[in-house]
Amino acid sequence: MPVPLRTIPPDTTPFDATSTAAEVIAGVDLRGKRAVVTGGASGIGLETACALARAGADVTLAVRNLAQGRRAVDDIGRPNVRAARLDLADQSSIAAFVAQWQGPLHILVNNAGVMATPELRTAEGWEMQFATNHLGHFALSLGLHDALAQAHGARVVVVSSVGHLNGEVLFDDLNFEHHPYDPWAAYSQSKTANVLFTVEAAKRWAPDAITVNALTPGRIRTGLMRHLASQPTAPPARFQADNPDISYKSVEQGAATSVLLAASPMVEGVTGRYFADNNEAEAQQPSIRLGVADYAVDAENAARLWQVSLDLIAAAHAHASSAATADATDTDTAAAAAAAAITATSTSTQDPQQKEESL
Numbered sequence: 066m067p068v069p070l071r072t073i074p075p076d077t078t079p080f081d082a083t084s085t086a087a088e089v090i091a092g093v094d095l096r097g098k099r100a101v102v103t104g105g106a107s108g109i110g111l112e113t114a115c116a117l118a119r120a121g122a123d124v125t126l127a128v129r130n131l132a133q134g135r136r137a138v139d140d141i142g143r144p145n146v147r148a149a150r151l152d153l154a155d156q157s158s159i160a161a162f163v164a165q166w167q168g169p170l171h172i173l174v175n176n177a178g179v180m181a182t183p184e185l186r187t188a189e190g191w192e193m194q195f196a197t198n199h200l201g202h203f204a205l206s207l208g209l210h211d212a213l214a215q216a217h218g219a220r221v222v223v224v225s226s227v228g229h230l231n232g233e234v235l236f237d238d239l240n241f242e243h244h245p246y247d248p249w250a251a252y253s254q255s256k257t258a259n260v261l262f263t264v265e266a267a268k269r270w271a272p273d274a275i276t277v278n279a280l281t282p283g284r285i286r287t288g289l290m291r292h293l294a295s296q297p298t299a300p301p302a303r304f305q306a307d308n309p310d311i312s313y314k315s316v317e318q319g320a321a322t323s324v325l326l327a328a329s330p331m332v333e334g335v336t337g338r339y340f341a342d343n344n345e346a347e348a349q350q351p352s353i354r355l356g357v358a359d360y361a362v363d364a365e366n367a368a369r370l371w372q373v374s375l376d377l378i379a380a381a382h383a384h385a386s387s388a389a390t391a392d393a394t395d396t397d398t399a400a401a402a403a404a405a406a407i408t409a410t411s412t413s414t415q416d417p418q419q420k421e422e423s424l
């Protein structure tokens with residue numbers, strides 16, 4: 066059933082930057098719903114997972130370090146939480162996660178991320194922040210599309226950042242092959258890509274009753290800052306932990322907008338939007354670091370990024386399959402089988418163009 070597209074007026078919810086995840090989900094019953102939270106073993110993701118689990122959802126923490134994920138499960142201490150391995154920088158890991166998923170998925174929170182890493186590349190040669198924050202979540206979401214459609218009203222929540230205001234997607238050099246690597250430009254690109262994914266997925270998946278919304282969580286002290294110390298130059302002032310002009314949210318406040326979008330009836334049917342502090346954000350005004358940038362919600366940019374991302378991931382899977390055929394070690398065979406599983410798991414109800422996009 067089509068989901069009506071609407072824009073909610075400013076301040077539609079009674080919540081603001083000080084609201085916590087527990088406050089925005091109070092009274093919501095998620096029993097019978099299944100949720101995946103990427104990066105759910107730490108920071109905002111852990112708090113998001115806790116809130117969804119407390120409301121009764123069966124929650125899977127999708128984590129790259131399974132031991133850490135199991136510790137997080139123990140810390141949450143609820144029987145409706147489990148951990149599963151997912152490395153967003155590794156396409157075979159994503160394929161394996163998708164292949165093991167059975168049945169409907171009601172809530173997917175694309176939360177995991179890295180920020181301002183040193184220059185690192187995946188096995189495909191993709192720049193690590195773009196690969197983890199955008200391409201990994203893109204492949205995961207497409208791989209889980211059928212499970213989301215089965216839920217008849219699924220929500221995808223995409224954790225972007227105010228950092229998207231620092232720069233566009235660099236379509237002519239996504240992987241910094243022709244320009245010097247800039248860790249902040251790479252982060253901005255990946256977070257703009259998160260919003261563009263939201264815009265395009267919302268449009269394509271509306272007939273499947275899947276809503277997709279992005280958000281910035283605010284500024285929260287988490288492990289995200291771990292790479293700042295290794296930067297050759299000081300981070301921008303807005304990221305300096307001892308800057309007295311910066312105020313931080315608690316983790317409980319930082320997770321609130323994710324939880325609102327994942328579970329609150331107040332945003333039922335809203336799709337393709339960018340939220341901040343528990344309400345839809347306005348368009349950015351010139352030189353003010355608030356709101357959403359025009360280039361991040363531009364329909365042409367969104368369609369272009371979707372196609373570029375599909376092409377990159379399809380090429381990676383084709384390469385993995387041919388490598389497995391040429392040299393069928395157990396590991397390669399598993400990776401190829403997993404990639405094939407993603408290929409089989411994709412849009413089923415859409416037009417031929419969308420069928421072609423199956424991974």
Ligand SMILES: NC(=O)c1ccc[n+]([C@@H]2O[C@H](COP(=O)([O-])OP(=O)(O)OC[C@H]3O[C@@H](n4cnc5c(N)ncnc54)[C@H](OP(=O)(O)O)[C@@H]3O)[C@@H](O)[C@H]2O)c1
Binds near residue numbers: 105109153180
């Ligand atoms: N904190 C802020 O002020 C802030 C502001 C704006 C936006 N955000 C966004 O909020 C999200 C959550 O960040 P956070 O602040 O909660 O930081 P965090 O505690 O470092 O959480 C990030 C999570 O992502 C996981 N992750 C990183 N690379 C991964 C990969 N390849 N595969 C799977 N998981 C991976 C990390 O796992 P490991 O522990 O294994 O590394 C970690 O659990 C990010 O998308 C970030 O960009 C945060």
